[in-house]
Amino acid sequence: MSLSQTRMSLNDGAGTYFRSRRARVSETLWAYAFLAPSLVIFAVFVFYPLIRTAHQTFYQPGLYPDAPQRYIGWEQWTDVLGDSDFHATILRTLLLSLMTVLPALVLGLLLAWLVNQPLRGMSLFRIVFSTPVATSVAVASLVFLILLNPQGGILKVDWLTRPTPALMSVALTNVWQNLGITFIIILAGLQSVPDDLIEAAKIDGAGPWRRLRSVIIPTISPTLMFAFVILTIVSFQTFGQIDILTQGGPQDATRVIVYDIFTNRGSDPGAAAVKSIVLFGGLVLLTFIQFAALNRRVHYGD
Amino acid sequence: MSFARRNRWLSLIAALLMIVAACGGSDDSDDNAEDSTPSETSAGSNEASGGSGPNVEGIDIQVGDCAVDALDDAGDVVELTMWHALAAQSKTALEQQAERYNASQDKVHLTVIEQGSYDQLQDKIRASLGSDELPALAIAEDTTTQFFIDTRSALPVQACVDAAQYDTSDLLPPWIDHYTVNDVLMALPFASSTPVLYYNKNAFRAAGLDPEKPPTSFAELREADAAIVESGAAKYGLSLKLDSWLVEHLVRRADELLVNHDNGRSARADELLVDTPLVADIWTWLQDEVDNGGLIAVEDKSGQFDHFVAVANGNAAMVIETSAAIATVRALTAGNSVDPGTSGLDAEDVDLSKLDIAVAPMPSFTELTGSSQAGGGGAFIMANASPEEQAAAWDFLEFAMTPEEQATWHVESSYMPNNILAVDEPAVKELWAADPAFAAAYETFENVDPEKARGPLIGPYQAVRDAIEDGMDAVVLAGQSAADGQDISTEKGNKVLADWNERAG
Numbered sequence: 001m002s003l004s005q006t007r008m009s010l011n012d013g014a015g016t017y018f019r020s021r022r023a024r025v026s027e028t029l030w031a032y033a034f035l036a037p038s039l040v041i042f043a044v045f046v047f048y049p050l051i052r053t054a055h056q057t058f059y060q061p062g063l064y065p066d067a068p069q070r071y072i073g074w075e076q077w078t079d080v081l082g083d084s085d086f087h088a089t090i091l092r093t094l095l096l097s098l099m100t101v102l103p104a105l106v107l108g109l110l111l112a113w114l115v116n117q118p119l120r121g122m123s124l125f126r127i128v129f130s131t132p133v134a135t136s137v138a139v140a141s142l143v144f145l146i147l148l149n150p151q152g153g154i155l156k157v158d159w160l161t162r163p164t165p166a167l168m169s170v171a172l173t174n175v176w177q178n179l180g181i182t183f184i185i186i187l188a189g190l191q192s193v194p195d196d197l198i199e200a201a202k203i204d205g206a207g208p209w210r211r212l213r214s215v216i217i218p219t220i221s222p223t224l225m226f227a228f229v230i231l232t233i234v235s236f237q238t239f240g241q242i243d244i245l246t247q248g249g250p251q252d253a254t255r256v257i258v259y260d261i262f263t264n265r266g267s268d269p270g271a272a273a274v275k276s277i278v279l280f281g282g283l284v285l286l287t288f289i290q291f292a293a294l295n296r297r298v299h300y301g302d
Numbered sequence: 303m304s305f306a307r308r309n310r311w312l313s314l315i316a317a318l319l320m321i322v323a324a325c326g327g328s329d330d331s332d333d334n335a336e337d338s339t340p341s342e343t344s345a346g347s348n349e350a351s352g353g354s355g356p357n358v359e360g361i362d363i364q365v366g367d368c369a370v371d372a373l374d375d376a377g378d379v380v381e382l383t384m385w386h387a388l389a390a391q392s393k394t395a396l397e398q399q400a401e402r403y404n405a406s407q408d409k410v411h412l413t414v415i416e417q418g419s420y421d422q423l424q425d426k427i428r429a430s431l432g433s434d435e436l437p438a439l440a441i442a443e444d445t446t447t448q449f450f451i452d453t454r455s456a457l458p459v460q461a462c463v464d465a466a467q468y469d470t471s472d473l474l475p476p477w478i479d480h481y482t483v484n485d486v487l488m489a490l491p492f493a494s495s496t497p498v499l500y501y502n503k504n505a506f507r508a509a510g511l512d513p514e515k516p517p518t519s520f521a522e523l524r525e526a527d528a529a530i531v532e533s534g535a536a537k538y539g540l541s542l543k544l545d546s547w548l549v550e551h552l553v554r555r556a557d558e559l560l561v562n563h564d565n566g567r568s569a570r571a572d573e574l575l576v577d578t579p580l581v582a583d584i585w586t587w588l589q590d591e592v593d594n595g596g597l598i599a600v601e602d603k604s605g606q607f608d609h610f611v612a613v614a615n616g617n618a619a620m621v622i623e624t625s626a627a628i629a630t631v632r633a634l635t636a637g638n639s640v641d642p643g644t645s646g647l648d649a650e651d652v653d654l655s656k657l658d659i660a661v662a663p664m665p666s667f668t669e670l671t672g673s674s675q676a677g678g679g680g681a682f683i684m685a686n687a688s689p690e691e692q693a694a695a696w697d698f699l700e701f702a703m704t705p706e707e708q709a710t711w712h713v714e715s716s717y718m719p720n721n722i723l724a725v726d727e728p729a730v731k732e733l734w735a736a737d738p739a740f741a742a743a744y745e746t747f748e749n750v751d752p753e754k755a756r757g758p759l760i761g762p763y764q765a766v767r768d769a770i771e772d773g774m775d776a777v778v779l780a781g782q783s784a785a786d787g788q789d790i791s792t793e794k795g796n797k798v799l800a801d802w803n804e805r806a807g
Contacts, residue, residue, distance in 0.1 A: 063761070063805050064454040065432030150608065161600065247603040251775050266428050267765035268801060
């Protein structure tokens with residue numbers, strides 16, 4: 001919704017580009033003035049740490065607080081990038097992302113679509129399906145831990161102690177955790193679908209399934225894409241669930257990049273820095289690919 | 303539009319370059335300043351006099367000064383903060399000891415703060431190095447001695463011992479030796495413990511085993527497992543957390559080393575010695591026992607209590623764990639509720655009628671019953687605390703180490719009495735007569751050769767443990783061969799050691 005609005009306002013305002021040069025300059029200055037506060041915050045909490053991290057990849061820190069750092073060039077980069085364990089970690093992260101994003105998107109769409117039907121009591125379900133948003137990662141993970149613990153749990157299943165089911169359990173927790181925000185985003189998109197569009201489809205004889213497939217999904221595709229990108233980024237940054245449920249185990253089966261960085265940070269800060277930059281670069285790249293690939297298929301509406 | 307976009311990118315890049323320039327510049331000046339610091343300290347060093355014991359080559363410990371009289375001059379009450387990682391009943395015992403200390407004098411006020419597990423505590427110390435966030439006193443895991451030396455973050459307790467002319471000869475000799483490096487005592491033994499075997503006598507009776515004759519070797523352990531499983535007394539015989547700690551203690555008991563250079567005590571360790579027939583045998587034993595259905599093995603992770611829970615709910619009859627859990631086990635079996643967050647379960651969830659838990663020394667893996675390894679937590683005084691805080695920390699430690707306090711400490715926490723005179727205290731005598739479980743761990747260390755009880759010195763101890771557990775898990779949980787597991791551990795462990803030694807310079 002928000003994306004399509006932005007796009008439309010850009011189109012509407014196309015005329016402003018042809019105004020005088022002076023007006024344009026002052027407009028740009030105003031824009032920077034308004035951006036300044038967020039730029040400062042970004043600079044202090046994002047850009048500066050990012051640069052420090054990049055810098056750290058070339059140095060080996062000493063052990064005591066004021067110990068001199070030793071410049072070691074690309075050594076840590078080649079170590080990390082050539083490490084087969086790290087390759088496995090990247091693959092595992094992609095797998096977890098896949099197992100999180102797709103089910104969350106499908107379930108979120110399904111729930112939002114169901115709740116969007118004009119029936120009694122839907123507002124209750126709207127609240128119920130949004131609740132994961134208000135649940136902290138720690139609480140959600142503890143709930144799943146209590147459900148799944150093989151010795152004292154409620155289901156008493158052996159999922160967290162075996163490699164493949166453990167990763168799937170983390171994905172399950174992830175899906176549940178992210179379902180709320182996905183649901184809210186998609187529901188907002190659904191509510192912006194013009195009624196006349198649906199009416200027209202009905203008159204053309206389209207059933208509910210056909211309306212969903214051919215009218216609603218294409219119309220809300222910018223929203224779906226937004227949810228897709230957000231979910232991908234969130235799933236790449238999964239941490240709390242893993243720390244509480246499996247701590248990267250069993251046998252590294254749930255050791256994804258973020259958790260790998262976390263466990264490296266004390267014993268091998270250089271490797272942790274390299275991995276952080278790799279994760280950052282990977283996410284930027286992935287987001288660009290998603291926008292590039294999906295922009296063509298996304299219908300922004302005119 | 304394209305102009306506007308390019309402009310935006312350019313300004314962003316410019317901003318980033320400015321940040322790069324800024325931090326690059328500051329770092330150069332840092333390096334210059336840092337270069338001079340170490341040479342200064344070693345020039346004006348206050349090195350320990352070279353004594354009789356073997357010295358670790360290449361390690362230079364600055365003993366420093368401990369102003370034990372600073373409390374007399376301090377006008378106000380000195381606020382002393384102590385970090386610890388004790389759980390359940392032990393945590394309660396520590397808090398009570400702090401209350402007694404605060405009530406006993408009016409110069410120091412001690413606050414104890416729990417920092418999760420030993421690993422988390424060490425992480426926090428690591429993260430706080432060089433800041434004002436560190437406490438003056440920390441009960442850190444006994445394995446962190448080398449970490450404190452290399453990070454120069456501890457004031458060796460030796461400084462206070464010397465300044466106060468304190469006599470350490472009554473403190474547990476194996477532990478004193480364990481914490482001594484190059485004749486400098488780095489920490490006082492505080493939360494001292496060792497692995498013991500917990501077993502359910504009721505399950506032993508149901509399986510036709512003699513409840514007064516617990517297994518003393520791993521061969522007997524296997525026989526007991528089989529009898530228990532066969533009779534249906536429990537689903538499994540033994541329950542274990544696959545903890546590197548267990549391997550380390552079994553290795554020490556067999557009189558072997560965990561790392562080279564005499565366990566890191568003659569020079570910095572740079573080789574992990576798990577590629578031995580003994581370690582292969584231990585891992586294969588565990589793997590076979592899992593395959594036989596006699597052993598339930600769970601992964602080592604913080605907050606892992608499943609191995610205890612398995613015994614509590616009757617799924618297994620035995621578990622090997624720290625002697626420090628005795629007090630908590632006793633509290634649970636007496637029906638007292640223990641903070642479930644730190645013990646893993648609540649008394650309400652346990653069918654107490656099935657449980658009759660006894661404690662015995664940990665079975666040995668080989669014929670050689672060399673000695674248990676000193677373990678647990680040591681009291682480290684932080685180097686960058688103020689002289690008043692350091693004096694306060696020492697004052698508390700002197701209070702805590704008295705025979706009376708150590709008797710109470712042992713009774714309430716089930717940690718070893720750190721002062722050997724405590725065993726003559728009536729409270730301890732009564733307890734040992736009533737419940738031999740408490741005596742079992744202590745007996746392991748009576749008449750032990752301290753040389754054999756002291757553990758390895760390893761800087762990146764936790765990372766080495768992770769390496770050992772990676773190999774052990776691969777064998778026991780994933781069914782790989784012992785040789786494959788040993789390769790995994792050796793490769794990872796050696797890399798971790800090499801990295802650390804490089805950073806140590």
